[in-house]
Amino acid sequence: MPQTPPTRFAYLGPEGTFAEAALSSAVAPADGVRQPAASVPAALAAVRAGEVDAALVPLENSVEGSVPATMDGLADGDPLVITREVFLPVSFVLAVRPGTRPEDVRDVVSHPHALAQTARTVAERLPGVPTLPASSTAAAARSVADGEHDAAVCAPIAAERYGLVPLAEDVADHPGAVTRFVLVSRPGELPAPTGDDKTSLVAVVTDRTGALLDVLREFAVRGISLTRIESRPTRDRLWVYSFSLDCEGHVAEARVGEALAALHRVCEDVRFLGSYPRADGRASRPVPDEAADAAFTDAQEWLARLRSGQV
């Protein structure tokens, strides 16, 4: 009997990134093969090209906010959809080659999000030492192991993986940070509604009075709570913005489907980014009776009766 090929996953690499840890927490090693990608755009490109089935990429961090490469990578290019969200607590060490003393360190390298989350502590430990960006925390650790740089801000597991030792542990300025990762695929069958889901989308609006209010109203009048909203420049058109947002609910629910259809009417463009199980551990708000599927069905039936003359 022919065997189904294993699911292929890309993640922001190399080995030892938080993205790899997030993928491991979500997908058992036996449930697919995984390959590191050099950057978030490279991971998304591998999905679009069909080289992998899905990519696990960072979307936002509780301290530093959104990851622009992922936000923009999902908003532009061939459509991709989120099928799952994964939350991972992140903690950082300042890692060096064995034998390195604080006074030997001439630079500190890491992913910009990791440098931002540790800026104060690293400056206290290594005053005046410049910081440099890397494509990921693990790429930073590897470059220190290779002798290209002197210290990396990375996960304890990355330090171990690349033979480094901690010069300082727990160097986050705000301990307890969590990064939200998303698993993205080419559009296909949607994850089934679980009753506790999120829907993500990007709405492009023109520069006019009340444009954002129009977007928000379509959710509010249908009893849908938003869990995130932020604006990004569309980049190719001056002063035209897109709103990237997550709301509670699944597109299969009438209230969410109708809100999206309404946005399609009032926005210049709407890009659906998926409906997937909510995993942030926070309780979704109860759906008001008048926004439940049954209320929409009842209203549709009533309207059909009116239209057929049964007043």
Ligand SMILES: O=C(O)C(=O)C[C@]1(C(=O)O)C=C[C@@H](O)C=C1
């Ligand atoms: O470099 C990594 O290890 C990543 O997975 C990326 C990333 C990010 O983009 O925010 C993930 C978690 C940390 O907040 C720092 C870096």
